[in-house]
Amino acid sequence: MKLVLPNPGLDQRIPNHEDLDRMEKEEVDDRPKWDNKAQYILTCVGFCIGLGNVWRFPYLCQSHGGGAFLIPFLILLVLEGMPLLLMEFAIGQRIRKGSVGVWRAINPYLTGIGIASMLVSYLITLYYNTIIAWIMWYLFNSFQDPLPWTQCPLNENRTGYVPECQQSSTMDYYFYRVTLNSSASIADSGGLHWPIILCLLAAWTVICICCIRGISTSGKAVYVTAILPYIVLAIFLIRGLTLRGSLSGIKFLFTPDLNELINPATWLDAGAQVFYSFGLAWGGLISFSSYNSVHNNCMQDAVILSAVTAVTSVYAAAVTYTIIGFRATEKYDACISENIRTLLNTFELPEGNITTSNYDEAFNRLNSSHPDTILQLDIEICNMHKLLSEGVEGTGLAFIVFTEAITKMPGSPAWAVLFFAMLLCLGLSTLFGSMEGVVVPLKDLGVFPKKWPHEAVMGITCIVSFILTLLFALQSGIYWVTLFDDFAGSVPLLAIGLVEMIAVVYIYGADRFNEDIRFMIGRKPNIFWQVTWRVISPLIILVILVFYLVTQAQEELTHLVWDPDSEEFPSLSSVPYPSWINIIIFLLAGVPSLTIPVYALCRLIFVSCKKTR
C-alpha cells in the first residue's frame, strides 16, 4: 500500500543505514548504552509491570467474568499491545533518539507528539510518586509489633474507641485518618500533613539517586526492583495457598462467566488495560530502545515482553485472590460467630448449642418460633460473595484489604515488610521509565543548557517535582491523586498512541519502516504486523478512545470521599466535584492531547511568517 503523506527532507534528518553501521562500529556517539541485554529486558519488564498489574488487573478480571476476561485481554494484547510495542521499540532503535528527537526527526511538525508524551509522563510521575510515598509510609511503619493499623485509639474516658474507628475499621481509620488525615471533599483542602511530606521527600530522593546518571544507575537498580516482586509474589503464593479459604478466592477469580464476553464494556476495559499496562505512549520505551545496538532483535523483545506482561498479570491476580479468599473466609467466620453470639445471648441458650455447622437450621428454627425477636435483632446476613468482591481495586486493595489479611497471618510484621517492599519495587521500576520519558525530552528540547551534567538536570527535576507534589500532601491529597489517575493517565495516552501509529505508518511510511526493520534484524515483518499496524490497532485504539470520551461526557463528575459525618459511613460517599474542577480536568487531559495539533499549527504560522519576511 503506497498510502504515504509527503514528507520532504526526511533523509537529511535521520542517519541512513550505512551511517548507522558505521556509528555502531566506531562507537562514535556518547549515547548511554546498556551493560547487557538482561539489563534492557529487566528495565522494560519493570516499566511494564507496575502497581496496576497488582491492583487493577485482578479487579477487572473478577468483575468481568473471571477466567472469561482472559479471552478479550489476550486477544487485544496480541492485536493492540504487541504491534504498538514493536513499533515503539523499532522506531527508537532506528532513529536513536528520545521521544521528542524521534518525532522531530520524522517530521518537525510532529514534535508535539514528543512534547505530549513528556507532559503525560510528567503528570503521571507526580501522582505515582505520591502513591510510592504512601507505600513508603506503610513500609516504615511495618517494622513494629503489633502493627499500628491493628489498634484503634481510645476515646477520652477510655471506655471505648474513637467513634470514627469504631464504626469503620482499624485499617480504614489508619489509612484515611492517621496516614492521610483526609478531609471530606476535594474542595476542602485542609492543611499539609507532615508525615506525608517526609515520605514524599524520601520518595523523591530515592528516585533521584536511582536515576541520577540515567540508565547507568537505574540499570543497576532494576536488578533489584524488577526481580524482587517475582520472588515476593512466589512467597505470598506459597503462604497464601496454605491459608484457609484461599482456594475459594482463586475459584471466585477464575470462574468463567462467558456472558460477559457479549458486554462491550468488558472489551473496552480489556483494551484500556492492555494499553496502560504496557507503558505505551509514555516515551520511555522509545528512549530505552534507542540505547540498544542497531541490530538488536526488537521483534523478539516485543513478543517476549508481551508474554511476560500477560503471564505476570495472571500470576499476580492469582496471588492477590488467594489472600482475598483468606480474608473473606475469616470475615465470614467472624460474621457467623457474631450472629451465633447474638442468638445465644438473646435466647439465653447455653454455649455450644449453636455452632457454625448447625447455624442455618438453628436460625430457621428460632426464626419460625420467634419471628419478631429475630427481626428486632437485625441480624446481618453473612454473604461470602459480597465479602469476596468488596474493596478490591486500587489503593483500597493494597492499604485496606491486604493489610487486614496480613494482620491475620502469624508473623504479620514480616509479611507487611515483604508486601510493601514488593509494592515499592513495582512502583520504582515504573518510575524509572517515566523519569526517562520526562528528562530525555527536556534535554532534547533544550530546556536546560547543554553543558549541564545529567546529575544537575535530574536533581533540578526532582526538586521541582517535590514542590509540586506537596499538593498531594494536603488533606484532600487522595482526591487529587484519584483525579490525576482518572484524567491524566487515560485519554491523553490513547490519543498519543493513535497519533503515533498514524505518524509511523502514514507519514514516516510503512514500507520505509519495513525496510528499516529488515536492515536491523534481517527480515521484514510478516503479514500479521502489516495488517495490525495499518488497520487493526489504530482502529481498536480509536474505538476505545471514542467510547471513553462519550461515556465520560455523559456521566456527572463525582468522586468518592471519606466523610465520617455522612450517612453511608463507613462506605465512601459519592460527592459531586466543584465546578472549577473542569478547568483542572482540561489541564490534565486536554492540554497534553491538544499539544500535538497546537504545536503543528504554531510551527506552520512561524514558518510562513519567516517565509513572507
Place this chain on the structure above:
Amino acid sequence: MSRLCVGSSHAYKVRISIKTALGNQAYVWNDNEMYLFRAAMAFALRSYHNGQEFNVSNIMVCNETPRVSFWFVVSSPENSSVLLKKGDVENAIRKSRNRINGAFLLTDQTLEFIDIPPTLAAPVMPVTPPWLIVFGVVMGAVGAGIIFLLVSSLVQSKRKKNKKTLDEDREDMRGIENGLGCDNLGGVYNTTFSDGDKFTPM
C-alpha cells in the same frame, strides 16, 4: 425480692461465656462458682466502700439461665432491705474488675456486666515512633549515596580534564623541537611522514 432483682434501677445483668474463653479447659458453672461470684462481688464492694463490711448474703442473685447469665442486686450491710444504687455498685466493680476477672480466668469480653463499659487498655505506642528511625536510616543511606555519586563524578570529570590537557600538551609538543615551533621556521609541513592514514594503505 425477685421483683426488684430483674431490670430495676438497682440490678445488674451478668453474662458469662466460659467455653468461649477457655475452650477445652472450660470448667462447669455450678453453685460453687456462683458462691465464688458472690464472694468476689462482696470483696469488690468492701474494697470500694472502705469500712462497710459486705457479706456474701448481701449479694442476691436471681434468674439464672443455662446461657450462664443472671441478675444480681446488692443490699446494704447495715439494712438488708435497702438496695445499693447502681452508681456505687458500678464504681466498685470497675475498680476491682481485673481481680474479679482473674478469679474466674475470664476477660472483660467473656465476663460481661451489661451496661458497665470495660476500661480498655491503651494501644501500645513506643516512645520514639519506629517509622522515624527507619526513615532516618533510609534518608541517611540515600544522602550518602548521592554525595558519593556526585563526588565520584566530579573526580572523574577532573581526571578527564587533566587527561585532555595532557593530550593537548603532547599535541603542541609534536612540532616543537629545540624550543622552536615548526611554524616559526617558515617551512612547509611534509605530510609523507605524518601518521594520519588518510591515504591508501599498502
